[in-house]
Amino acid sequence: MIDITDIKLSNAQIAWRAAQDIEDGAYVNLGIGFPEMVARFQPEGKQAVFHTENGVLDFGKAPALGDEDWDLINAGKKAITLKPGTSFFHHADSFAMVRGGHLDLAVLGAYQVAQNGDLANWSTGKGGIPAVGGAMDLVQSAKRIAVLTDHVTKKGDPKLVEACTMPLTGVGCVTRVYSSLAVIDIENEHFVVREKVPSIPMDDLQSLTGARLHTDGPVTDLICPKDLA
Amino acid sequence: MIDITDIKLSNAQIAWRAAQDIEDGAYVNLGIGFPEMVARFQPEGKQAVFHTENGVLDFGKAPALGDEDWDLINAGKKAITLKPGTSFFHHADSFAMVRGGHLDLAVLGAYQVAQNGDLANWSTGKGGIPAVGGAMDLVQSAKRIAVLTDHVTKKGDPKLVEACTMPLTGVGCVTRVYSSLAVIDIENEHFVVREKVPSIPMDDLQSLTGARLHTDGPVTDLICPKDLA
Amino acid sequence: MDKTIQTPAEAVAAIPDGATVMIGGFGGSGAPIELIHALIDHGAKHLTVVNNNAGNGHVGLAALIEQGRVDKLICSFPRSADPSVFVDCYTAGKIALEIVPQGTLAERIRAGGAGIPAFYTPTAFGTEVAEGKPIAEFDGRSYVQERWLKADVALIKGALGDAHGNMTYRMAARNFNPLMATAATTTIAQVSNIVPLGGIDPEHVITPGIFVDHLVEVANPAQEEELNRAEAVYP
Amino acid sequence: MDKTIQTPAEAVAAIPDGATVMIGGFGGSGAPIELIHALIDHGAKHLTVVNNNAGNGHVGLAALIEQGRVDKLICSFPRSADPSVFVDCYTAGKIALEIVPQGTLAERIRAGGAGIPAFYTPTAFGTEVAEGKPIAEFDGRSYVQERWLKADVALIKGALGDAHGNMTYRMAARNFNPLMATAATTTIAQVSNIVPLGGIDPEHVITPGIFVDHLVEVANPAQEEELNRAEAVYP
Numbered sequence: 001m002i003d004i005t006d007i008k009l010s011n012a013q014i015a016w017r018a019a020q021d022i023e024d025g026a027y028v029n030l031g032i033g034f035p036e037m038v039a040r041f042q043p044e045g046k047q048a049v050f051h052t053e054n055g056v057l058d059f060g061k062a063p064a065l066g067d068e069d070w071d072l073i074n075a076g077k078k079a080i081t082l083k084p085g086t087s088f089f090h091h092a093d094s095f096a097m098v099r100g101g102h103l104d105l106a107v108l109g110a111y112q113v114a115q116n117g118d119l120a121n122w123s124t125g126k127g128g129i130p131a132v133g134g135a136m137d138l139v140q141s142a143k144r145i146a147v148l149t150d151h152v153t154k155k156g157d158p159k160l161v162e163a164c165t166m167p168l169t170g171v172g173c174v175t176r177v178y179s180s181l182a183v184i185d186i187e188n189e190h191f192v193v194r195e196k197v198p199s200i201p202m203d204d205l206q207s208l209t210g211a212r213l214h215t216d217g218p219v220t221d222l223i224c225p226k227d228l229a
Numbered sequence: 230m231i232d233i234t235d236i237k238l239s240n241a242q243i244a245w246r247a248a249q250d251i252e253d254g255a256y257v258n259l260g261i262g263f264p265e266m267v268a269r270f271q272p273e274g275k276q277a278v279f280h281t282e283n284g285v286l287d288f289g290k291a292p293a294l295g296d297e298d299w300d301l302i303n304a305g306k307k308a309i310t311l312k313p314g315t316s317f318f319h320h321a322d323s324f325a326m327v328r329g330g331h332l333d334l335a336v337l338g339a340y341q342v343a344q345n346g347d348l349a350n351w352s353t354g355k356g357g358i359p360a361v362g363g364a365m366d367l368v369q370s371a372k373r374i375a376v377l378t379d380h381v382t383k384k385g386d387p388k389l390v391e392a393c394t395m396p397l398t399g400v401g402c403v404t405r406v407y408s409s410l411a412v413i414d415i416e417n418e419h420f421v422v423r424e425k426v427p428s429i430p431m432d433d434l435q436s437l438t439g440a441r442l443h444t445d446g447p448v449t450d451l452i453c454p455k456d457l458a
Numbered sequence: 459m460d461k462t463i464q465t466p467a468e469a470v471a472a473i474p475d476g477a478t479v480m481i482g483g484f485g486g487s488g489a490p491i492e493l494i495h496a497l498i499d500h501g502a503k504h505l506t507v508v509n510n511n512a513g514n515g516h517v518g519l520a521a522l523i524e525q526g527r528v529d530k531l532i533c534s535f536p537r538s539a540d541p542s543v544f545v546d547c548y549t550a551g552k553i554a555l556e557i558v559p560q561g562t563l564a565e566r567i568r569a570g571g572a573g574i575p576a577f578y579t580p581t582a583f584g585t586e587v588a589e590g591k592p593i594a595e596f597d598g599r600s601y602v603q604e605r606w607l608k609a610d611v612a613l614i615k616g617a618l619g620d621a622h623g624n625m626t627y628r629m630a631a632r633n634f635n636p637l638m639a640t641a642a643t644t645t646i647a648q649v650s651n652i653v654p655l656g657g658i659d660p661e662h663v664i665t666p667g668i669f670v671d672h673l674v675e676v677a678n679p680a681q682e683e684e685l686n687r688a689e690a691v692y693p
Numbered sequence: 694m695d696k697t698i699q700t701p702a703e704a705v706a707a708i709p710d711g712a713t714v715m716i717g718g719f720g721g722s723g724a725p726i727e728l729i730h731a732l733i734d735h736g737a738k739h740l741t742v743v744n745n746n747a748g749n750g751h752v753g754l755a756a757l758i759e760q761g762r763v764d765k766l767i768c769s770f771p772r773s774a775d776p777s778v779f780v781d782c783y784t785a786g787k788i789a790l791e792i793v794p795q796g797t798l799a800e801r802i803r804a805g806g807a808g809i810p811a812f813y814t815p816t817a818f819g820t821e822v823a824e825g826k827p828i829a830e831f832d833g834r835s836y837v838q839e840r841w842l843k844a845d846v847a848l849i850k851g852a853l854g855d856a857h858g859n860m861t862y863r864m865a866a867r868n869f870n871p872l873m874a875t876a877a878t879t880t881i882a883q884v885s886n887i888v889p890l891g892g893i894d895p896e897h898v899i900t901p902g903i904f905v906d907h908l909v910e911v912a913n914p915a916q917e918e919e920l921n922r923a924e925a926v927y928p
Binding site: 253254256276278280286287311312313314315316317318321322324325326327328329330331332370 | 694803805806807808809855857859875876889890891893895896898901902903904
């Protein structure tokens with residue numbers, strides 16, 4: 001079995017890969033943390049419109065340090081900026097956008113993704129303080145739900161599984177997983193591999209996955225730029 | 230039995246009487262037609278805030294002929310005006326005000342009012358084209374529902390009845406009736422006479438009413454100014 | 459991304475026969491007359507129309523009905539100064555009518571846009587309008603269950619618009635327009651002025667662009683009330 | 694009619710022990726810090742608080758919790774840069790927590806203000822958050838029934854306000870504030886500027902005055918984020 005330490009994609013590379021699939025003019029919500037990096041890597045000519053649950057649409061990137069206005073933040077409570085086209089609205093209108101199916105894409109992190117599209121990303125189920133935020137709304141209602149994740153946990157356990165063992169965020173909702181090793185669609189309750197990093201054999205990828213991997217046509221090489229900031 | 234032709238109040242007088250009960254700062258919706266006259270007769274120092282279903286709060290009186298702006302109308306499609314404090318909002322927000330119980334008073338016309346507070350004012354039930362507008366929302370949700378009405382129909386039939394025979398607008402909703410002969414509260418499913426025009430004997434008022442009239446304390450004289458414009 | 463379209467005709471060109479079309483406005487205030495007239499010219503028929511009213515005179519929605527394009531109308535108040543077109547069609551059995559209380563109509567449209575398949579309202583409880591609908595009791599009071607209302611197309615009218623679809627409205631012409639924008643698969647807006655991106659203060663946007671698919675500028679739009687006073691007839 | 698009040702202390706003076714209090718804001722953005730601090734000074738206890746979060750640092754909502762005034766918190770996300778006050782209280786069993794998905798929280802509050810006792814949402818279906826709630830199927834999909842949420846008092850923060858209670862907000866500080874204004878028996882607002890009646894363009898009013906009972910001007914209001922960066926502690 002191959003050591004994946006040196007071949008797996010960095011978070012920035014996973015975010016970069018996800019960004020390549022976003023169409024010009026798509027309405028996109030990026031989850032708190034790692035998924036926020038997707039905004040940095042939008043290809044030339046493909047300008048998504050970003051939504052944040054706390055009531056801002058079509059906002060700009062982070063301000064320079066010291067230029068923050070703390071009334072102008074995203075769902076992660078990080079400062080953002082205005083740009084031509086920005087609009088403000090209250091929380092009920094914001095989640096009308098979400099629940100009403102107006103978002104083309106939500107990009108989220110995951111503890112576990114099941115082959116039927118179930119997602120667990122809000123609670124490890126081990127006690128501690130539960131905090132769900134807007135994830136449960138997003139996963140049930142955006143047109144597509146993309147998950148960005150390491151392919152395995154720090155301990156090496158699969159995060160792509162037959163059935164989630166952690167508390168669910170949503171059922172049957174994930175449509176595509178961008179992992180540190182592969183791009184995998186969820187179709188008809190199966191994981192279907194579309195791309196994988198070139199140096200990992202399919203058998204090893206299967207070994208690192210908790211459910212059967214399928215293919216449907218060629219599996220192409222997943223190649224990302226190396227020096228992503 | 231007395232002839233009520235000369236003693237009954239005019240519509241303007243009924244509207245005037247209803248206006249005297251409206252408190253300063255009350256949020257009030259006036260139904261299309263005759264109830265709209267209430268706005269003309271607000272006493273000095275008692276300034277109600279008027280709401281119209283089509284999305285305007287705190288508007289002013291009708292403009293001069295020729296000064297109408299047809300984007301600035303009330304629910305009766307009559308032109309209104311701005312005043313300091315006016316606000317605009319969409320229909321869902323407008324009926325959130327109604328349904329959420331934020332209006333202190335709705336003033337409506339009636340075909341029939343029953344002693345339990347049931348109101349029929351949207352359809353005679355005789356065919357024709359039904360048209361309900363905002364009345365069904367208003368009657369179930371404003372804090373108080375006042376009805377302005379002739380005491381009897383043009384044919385002389387009672388409009389205050391034991392039970393409505395026409396299709397209902399709302400159940401158990403009317404709290405006070407300002408009729409052309411009396412001011413009558415609805416309490417515990419009874420008509421309770423508070424005021425009557427001085428020249429009608431109580432027995433005659435009862436004869437013109439389709440349900441038992443009750444009293445609870447003195448019935449005071451209902452006296453309105455004569456020359457109301 | 460540029461959602462602007464050059465003419466009302468192009469804006470409505472893809473509306474198919476049998477479509478459910480929400481049309482903004484309360485009476486003539488906020489009614490997208492030019493888009494409705496373009497829809498008449500376009501020729502789509504067997505439409506289900508959602509509007510607060512049923513048209514007035516012989517322009518706008520009344521003209522669409524008069525041309526025989528509307529199979530069914532969902533509205534709260536099919537009366538106006540001159541509802542003769544609707545009355546004649548209805549009496550002749552040529553158009554179906556679903557009466558919905560005005561607040562319920564507004565909330566059903568909002569629910570359609572907000573992903574709420576059903577909600578409970580006190581409105582119409584105990585009346586014939588609620589017949590056949592599920593009733594439930596909450597905290598000792600009875601309520602009627604109402605379903606969301608969605609459409610294939612919304613035709614709306616605004617004041618300012620930008621290329622991303624952000625919009626404002628003019629006074630009471632706002633009414634159903636922002637709601638219908640949220641509840642249709644395709645929302646087509648006519649605005650008096652298309653302004654550069656950033657030309658609408660972010661605090662003053664009433665309809666964020668996410669709800670709007672196509673915008674067409676109609677400077678100095680016709681007002682139904684004025685057309686009717688001039689006894690206009692379309693086409 | 695004049696809804697203005699001179700000081701935050703007077704504005705909150707009638708809030709009783711045991712009240713359910715909605716507090717606006719998303720994190721520090723839109724949090725009515727001066728009203729919360731006045732509530733701490735006022736002394737009301739055994740409160741149920743509705744907020745998106747659970748406070749940050751030792752000011753605002755965190756300070757209210759730290760003073761032992763909050764028996765129960767209804768929120769979506771009790772995490773922040775420094776949630777230690779809440780975490781300590783929760784771990785010690787001193788505060789009850791009801792977790793509500795953020796969109797459901799917003800919609801439950803809107804429903805409370807809009808007279809909708811219950812509605813159905815796809816959110817949380819199939820998760821433990823939906824356990825015990827009625828489920829219904831519409832058009833082949835399953836939804837969770839959620840109830841309205843109301844409060845005795847809402848404490849909100851705006852930008853401009855007038856004597857009739859009309860209000861605007863500042864950027865993303867809008868968030869839950871306009872919703873909470875509609876869902877409380879008594880809504881108390883702090884605004885940066887009280888302007889003369891007519892000083893807010895009717896098109897730009899976000900919260901019409903009907904939803905606001907009392908307004909107090911707090912010029913240059915504190916920002917929770919800045920207070921926490923300065924390691925402020927209240928009282």
